[in-house]
Amino acid sequence: MRLLLVAGTTRTAEIPGLSAAGASPEATAATPSADAEIVEYGDLVRGEMVPVSPAGCPTPAVMTRAVRELLGFELTVLDAGLAEPTGAPTVSLPVEPGADIREPDPVPNAEDAFAAGREFAHDLPDEELLVGETIPGGTTTALGVLTALGETEAVSSSLPENPLAHKREVVAEGLAASDLEPGGAVGDPLLAVRSVGDPVLAGVAGVATGAIETGVDLTLAGGTQMLAAAALVRHAGIEAPFRVATTSFVAADETAAVRETATSLDVNLAVTDPGFEHGDHVAFERYLAGVAKEGVGMGGALWLAERKGIDMSQVRDRIVSVYDRVVGDGP
Amino acid sequence: MRLLLVAGTTRTAEIPGLSAAGASPEATAATPSADAEIVEYGDLVRGEMVPVSPAGCPTPAVMTRAVRELLGFELTVLDAGLAEPTGAPTVSLPVEPGADIREPDPVPNAEDAFAAGREFAHDLPDEELLVGETIPGGTTTALGVLTALGETEAVSSSLPENPLAHKREVVAEGLAASDLEPGGAVGDPLLAVRSVGDPVLAGVAGVATGAIETGVDLTLAGGTQMLAAAALVRHAGIEAPFRVATTSFVAADETAAVRETATSLDVNLAVTDPGFEHGDHVAFERYLAGVAKEGVGMGGALWLAERKGIDMSQVRDRIVSVYDRVVGDGP
Numbered sequence: 004m005r006l007l008l009v010a011g012t013t014r015t016a017e018i019p020g021l022s023a024a025g026a027s028p029e030a031t032a033a034t035p036s037a038d039a040e041i042v043e044y045g046d047l048v049r050g051e052m053v054p055v056s057p058a059g060c061p062t063p064a065v066m067t068r069a070v071r072e073l074l075g076f077e078l079t080v081l082d083a084g085l086a087e088p089t090g091a092p093t094v095s096l097p098v099e100p101g102a103d104i105r106e107p108d109p110v111p112n113a114e115d116a117f118a119a120g121r122e123f124a125h126d127l128p129d130e131e132l133l134v135g136e137t138i139p140g141g142t143t144t145a146l147g148v149l150t151a152l153g154e155t156e157a158v159s160s161s162l163p164e165n166p167l168a169h170k171r172e173v174v175a176e177g178l179a180a181s182d183l184e185p186g187g188a189v190g191d192p193l194l195a196v197r198s199v200g201d202p203v204l205a206g207v208a209g210v211a212t213g214a215i216e217t218g219v220d221l222t223l224a225g226g227t228q229m230l231a232a233a234a235l236v237r238h239a240g241i242e243a244p245f246r247v248a249t250t251s252f253v254a255a256d257e258t259a260a261v262r263e264t265a266t267s268l269d270v271n272l273a274v275t276d277p278g279f280e281h282g283d284h285v286a287f288e289r290y291l292a293g294v295a296k297e298g299v300g301m302g303g304a305l306w307l308a309e310r311k312g313i314d315m316s317q318v319r320d321r322i323v324s325v326y327d328r329v330v331g332d333g334p
Numbered sequence: 335m336r337l338l339l340v341a342g343t344t345r346t347a348e349i350p351g352l353s354a355a356g357a358s359p360e361a362t363a364a365t366p367s368a369d370a371e372i373v374e375y376g377d378l379v380r381g382e383m384v385p386v387s388p389a390g391c392p393t394p395a396v397m398t399r400a401v402r403e404l405l406g407f408e409l410t411v412l413d414a415g416l417a418e419p420t421g422a423p424t425v426s427l428p429v430e431p432g433a434d435i436r437e438p439d440p441v442p443n444a445e446d447a448f449a450a451g452r453e454f455a456h457d458l459p460d461e462e463l464l465v466g467e468t469i470p471g472g473t474t475t476a477l478g479v480l481t482a483l484g485e486t487e488a489v490s491s492s493l494p495e496n497p498l499a500h501k502r503e504v505v506a507e508g509l510a511a512s513d514l515e516p517g518g519a520v521g522d523p524l525l526a527v528r529s530v531g532d533p534v535l536a537g538v539a540g541v542a543t544g545a546i547e548t549g550v551d552l553t554l555a556g557g558t559q560m561l562a563a564a565a566l567v568r569h570a571g572i573e574a575p576f577r578v579a580t581t582s583f584v585a586a587d588e589t590a591a592v593r594e595t596a597t598s599l600d601v602n603l604a605v606t607d608p609g610f611e612h613g614d615h616v617a618f619e620r621y622l623a624g625v626a627k628e629g630v631g632m633g634g635a636l637w638l639a640e641r642k643g644i645d646m647s648q649v650r651d652r653i654v655s656v657y658d659r660v661v662g663d664g665p
Binding site: 044045046047048049075079080090091092093094123126127128 | 377421425454
């Protein structure tokens with residue numbers, strides 16, 4: 004079992020009010036680089052900004068790392084437009100950080116990233132793959148892709164109050180900047196991701212396509228961003244079954260409509276509840292309050308833990324120890 | 335426990351007759367990229383050339399991977415001047431492929447690679463590190479460094495008949511091209527590695543220095559290239575103890591003088607014998623005939639297996655299964 008973590012950035016995240024990732028624009032841009040280090044090493048390495056909100060809510064990288072420490076699955080980080088150096092080893096996809104989707108052509112190398120991700124997945128020796136993402140602002144670009152493809156126009160949020168109306172305005176501006184109507188990219192996933200998506204979605208769709216073509220057991224580990232990736236795969240004409248595994252926090256977000264979207268895309272949806280109400284830690288409290296919810300493969304890691312018979316109390320204990328280790332290194 | 339595998343190239347390897355790595359110049363340049371994939375994934379990914387000699391002698395990456403499959407240690411590949419893309423995730427050091435040491439200034443960024451490796455090792459969370467290398471032609475550049483530092487002028491070889499006289503001629507030309515006498519870089523390791531070394535030695539010396547400064551338990555996993563790295567560390571003024579772990583094949587090579595060099599550098603030498611005479615496979619036969627001998631962390635991996643109580647018959651069985659898997663993918 005290997006987790007492919009596709010990590011990158013989009014300047015769409017700089018639009019105020021869209022994302023909970025990072026306390027400042029600099030911290031937001033550095034979050035995916037730090038996430039990769041946390042899942043790889045269990046601690047920050049080159050990174051200096053601890054991706055924990057001022058109120059103590061940690062990046063979901065902490066949860067994924069906790070499960071990795073219990074199960075020992077393999078990890079490969081794909082650099083799909085990181086803006087800051089990471090100390091985690093990476094395989095680079097040929098794509099730059101994404102521009103703000105309100106500009107025309109924000110991901111000009113989407114096709115290259117897709118093709119390289121697809122070829123990479125063809126060559127991997129694994130029989131099972133989890134694919135996760137880390138990209139601040141990613142639910143807005145996911146909404147862009149879903150809208151351009153004519154799918155359910157709903158996504159989740161890392162904020163307790165989903166700024167969905169704001170995201171829809173941004174997406175509408177993005178579609179206009181790229182001369183697209185809602186549904187204007189039906190059957191043309193590369194046009195959708197290039198025009199109103201981000202480089203991580205291009206990479207995820209590429210590796211997912213390659214994995215399915217190779218007969219790998221594929222799990223897209225995440226919430227509505229992974230449903231957008233699933234939509235890209237379906238609009239590429241691929242009908243084979245695969246799974247999206249997300250957290251109970253995303254599933255409980257009615258604005259995100261994940262069950263409806265999964266059904267309409269004909270993908271299996273696995274929802275795992277880490278039982279944070281049984282824990283006593285600020286990290287659990289913040290997730291129970293609806294902050295962060297998912298990301299960095301968290302939903303897939305929890306699903307894997309459950310499948311392998313790991314008790315969620317063990318996962319919670321390990322989350323606390325990873326949290327203390329990572330935050331202990333902070334400024 | 336983590337293996338840092340420092341992977342790169344030097345055009346010194348293109349001088350005919352120096353190295354057993356690769357059947358052609360193209361294959362030689364691609365060998366470190368393939369080695370990284372084999373240790374990372376247990377198979378080739380992007381690589382197309384199987385690093386197995388026409389007579390069936392496999393790269394020592396196969397041996398290191400075999401131990402990794404038995405013990406599950408972590409791996410981080412550092413790109414210190416790879417010439418071909420690798421499918422293994424890498425952390426890049428700021429250095430290019432090395433030029434032929436018969437040219438002046440073959441490693442102009444040696445200091446940058448050293449500094450970046452040192453800083454990277456400072457930041458790693460591990461308490462124990464193995465450091466390995468993969469760079470064809472590396473024993474010749476190791477001889478260059480040892481000679482420039484005024485240390486024992488002897489190295490091992492991936493060929494059964496060590497072309498030591500030829501290597502000494504190349505090193506003499508290299509020293510002349512850089513206006514250095516033998517011993518002319520005593521106490522100035524960066525001058526030695528920049529003038530007659532290679533980018534991998536610069537990176538290994540950097541991470542070794544950083545690890546020692548951080549109090550990490552350090553094992554340089556390899557033969558005479560790692561003794562050259564040890565010499566660089568000692569000439570940087572570092573007196574703390576550390577270990578070089580190599581194979582019985584290197585230790586049995588009288589031309590390599592590893593015990594004398596280790597003693598003179600005051601490093602602990604661990605020699606591990608994988609008992610290949612008890613196996614029945616072309617890979618074992620070729621190593622017993624003195625081909626390859628060491629590399630890609632092999633000596634350190636065997637040492638680790640022995641320390642962890644893994645029976646060498648298990649290691650040999652796993653070597654055969656990795657060999658069959660990797661060669662089965664070949665052209």
